[in-house]
Amino acid sequence: MPVFDYDPPERFVAGAVGQPGARTFFLQARAQGRLTTVSLEKFQVAVLADRLDELLDEVLRRSGGRAPVPAVAPGEVSDEGPLDTPIEEDFRVGTMALAWDPDTAQVIIEAQEATAEEEEDPIFGDPDRPEPAVLRVRISAAAARAFSRRALDIVAAGRPPCPLCGQPLDPEGHICVRLNGHHPGGLTA
Secondary structure, three states: OOEEEEOOOOEEEEEEEOOOOOOEEEEEEEEOOEEEEEEEOHHHHHHHHHHHHHHHHHHHHHOOOOOOOOOOOOHHHOOOOOOOOOOOOOEEEEEEEEEEEOOOOEEEEEEEEOOOHHHOOOOOOOOOOOOOOEEEEEEEHHHHHHHHHHHHHHHHOOOOEOOOOOOEOEOOEOOOHHHOOOOOOOOOO
C-alpha cells in the first residue's frame, strides 16, 4: 500500500479546476519537493471541512478551552493561492478519516483510494489486489481551521442555489421540483 505521508506538509489545500457545474475537486499536499494530488467529490470536500471544524470544536470543548485550538482560522496561516501545477491525480479518494493527536496537538487526515469493493468477495477479498493508496497529513489546529475555511469557500464558489429547492442553478436553466412542473408566473394555456 503506497502511503503518501506528510508530517507536517509545507502546504495542504483543497482546490477546484473548471467552470461551476463542471469542476473537479482536489486535495494537494506538498513538502520537501514532493507533491501529492488526489481527486474527490465536491460533497467530500464539504464534509471534510465540516468534520474538521466539528472535531476542533469538540477538542476545545473537552479541554475546557485549554487545547491549542483557535476558534477561527488565523490570518497568518491562510492560503488563497491556486493549486500547484502540474495537477496530476495520484488517486481518487474513497473514504476519509480524521483524528486528533493530543500528544502533538495535531489533526490527522487520511484519504484512502477508492476501491471496487462491491466486486470483491466480502469475506475473502482478492489476495492479488494491491492495498489502496493513502494520503496521510498531520497539521496543526490553526492549519486545519484555515484548510476548512478555504475548502468551504471553494465549495460555495460553485453554481448558486435555487431559492426554492436549493439545487444548483444551471446557466441554461433549471427545472425546480418545488414548482411541480408549473412556471413561477402561473399556468399558461
